[in-house]
Amino acid sequence: MYVCICRAVTDSQIRQAVDQGASTMREVGQRLGVGTQCGKCSKHARTVIREAISNRPMEDPAIWEPVA
Secondary structure, X not given: OEEEOOOOEEHHHHHHHHHOOOOOHHHHHHHHOOOXXXXXXXXXXXXXXXXXXXXXXXXXXXXXXXXX
């Protein structure tokens, strides 16, 4: 579904940006242009970002190695 009509950005693209490391509206905006035109999409875009972050799989702490 389109989240940002001005920049033709979908919720899938926002989720992909989060999967690639973006974690804030500013970072997603820099990557995709979301919220940089009229701003009407910002609230929905933030919701998609929060949902994408909360759906990230937790890293297994058992595979972490101590830093020397």
